[in-house]
Amino acid sequence: MKWLPGAILAILMIGNVQAETIIATGDLGLVVERASGSLLLVDQSEKATISRITGLGDLSHASLVYSPDQRYAYVFGRDGGLTKVDLVEKSIANRVVQAGNSIGGAISDDGTLVAVSNYEPGGVRIFDADTLELVADIPTESKTIGLVDAPGRRFVFTLWDEGETWIADMSSGTPLVKKISGMGDNPYDALITGDGRLYITGLFGEDGLTALDLWEDDPEPIRVLPEYGRGQKELPVYKMPHLEGWARAGREFVLPAVGHHQVLWIDETSLEETGRTDTYGQPVFAMARPDGRQVWVNFAHPLNDTIQVIDTLSKKVVHEFKPGPAILHMEFTPRGHEVWVSVRDAGKVMIYDTRTFEKRGEIDAESPSGIFFTSRAHRMGL
């Protein structure tokens, strides 16, 4: 084809190349690079990096959610930045700094609204997912924590100072807020179960946890493990465990104990304790593989170089290994055959087979923390 001018040849080859290089969004993901304020766009099946997206501000404790079509990610930065990232264009589509200090966010079940939880000023702000224009402002005069989406275009969040949970129903366009008091002293984090039914808060100021059954018209706080001490006398709490790590494993929930080298097992119906498993260190995340058959646990500093895998039926540790220094997060592939692990101080994301525990690959990343696959777009509370 040497008789063709270069430009024409190039166009012809684009036609051919396109057929080989189209990527669908079902198996993509974003890795938070906290030190550099950037995101790595990764391909789960190829175990490869596609692109780096920069300019996201302070990404310590950053999290993100996806639009239903898996084209956009909404990134919640610690600095109050809400950034809309376009996975197709591999660039920032929009960015607003909507508060001074924020922690986490959620997207409504219909994908039209994005909510952000703020410390400074305290409250929740709700934005149009298309334009990032402010739709509703719900001030709380308290730090807000544990913001999640619930079915029916609702957002649920909790006030650290007052120990109140608020349910904001956005189905009419303006927020209808139901307030539930008596959640306990200083709730520090919360989660919603995968079916959107139970909202559970962890307490910093007293023992135990508090649950709400969102299927009730007027949910009442349910005390969970009220005698379970936070362990202050036994161990310093290096890091409060993340409740989002809670998961349904078989017919139980598993959660990291606070201040103990243990994970706790709770019956999903009675919410009573069914067992404890001693672990290598103080758990940070206790994450169930999507089929619930295993729970993977990482630990607080200085024992944060190790992962333990617990078998759900026997509640025994069946595997332990050391991927490297400063393991910050784990994300399973949607059907659980592999897991991606952020090893911050190795500058790597490591990929393991969850059955053989063999390493299947690794990706270079700058101080990686959270890993978020696009399959989260289709789950509640993620």
Added chain:
Amino acid sequence: MKWLPGAILAILMIGNVQAETIIATGDLGLVVERASGSLLLVDQSEKATISRITGLGDLSHASLVYSPDQRYAYVFGRDGGLTKVDLVEKSIANRVVQAGNSIGGAISDDGTLVAVSNYEPGGVRIFDADTLELVADIPTESKTIGLVDAPGRRFVFTLWDEGETWIADMSSGTPLVKKISGMGDNPYDALITGDGRLYITGLFGEDGLTALDLWEDDPEPIRVLPEYGRGQKELPVYKMPHLEGWARAGREFVLPAVGHHQVLWIDETSLEETGRTDTYGQPVFAMARPDGRQVWVNFAHPLNDTIQVIDTLSKKVVHEFKPGPAILHMEFTPRGHEVWVSVRDAGKVMIYDTRTFEKRGEIDAESPSGIFFTSRAHRMGL
């Protein structure tokens, strides 16, 4: 750049092109048009048709699964055809006629293997998901039914004639088959629960159902509702209900009764009956909204113009309406805010809000039957 030779320019542009061709596939879906052997590619958020894909052969009782990246669908036709459809190119990527008469298929949890269940000749054939080349042939000398994927690169299926369930472990590349006998007389369909743990078969030749706990090393058949009659004396069975309609609703499973105008509720742990709800007709699908709070039911001919919605907590019918003649299938959006309904003899797919029950849109389709959203790529057993 005109001084560059064409080949070098083309290579440079390949680098750019790669960055231009990510396609968002998260909210797409396919609607089976059974009479015309075609598929409608639809956009869930836009409530619109993108394209029609033709040439798929006999699509009566057709089903399909998606690749993990949500780019490809594997369509299982009644005529033994296995067709790989490219959602990005909107065309057939590959097609093999792999048996004379087949019913259903599954994709392995790692997305590398596609299995098809055949009546004629009876057995399961497993294909490379990339090339559709035959990887393994598992003849059974029986019609095979209820083929599903299970965690760990396994496929589970059941033999109609022998009443045996086979578990084929493909993790080593060649099938290791475990056979479990005593499943009962003439199992006609089966399902696997969303966590991949329980495999449940419906029986045509005797009362009750049979379950297997796939977490056990050597699962034993568990009889479920052994006294629950199939109802032959009471009503003719116009159509055997689909077990794939079973779903976890709260802490129960709900399933269509056979030969009765009822749905049955079963405790998810004890597998004992917890209630029955009288319905308008003989249920075909009883499908739980993704949050489990509602169950939508359609009915066999001649009462197949109606849908009833049951509240999970009260087990009472809370809504009833008539979308039109011959309602064949329903598919919820992944987080359940809307439902798409195939109304075959109206030539329409109707879209409803699941809370207000308002109609939100409709799409023209030729004799629509199954509706499959791409979010199924990330679920087990779908």
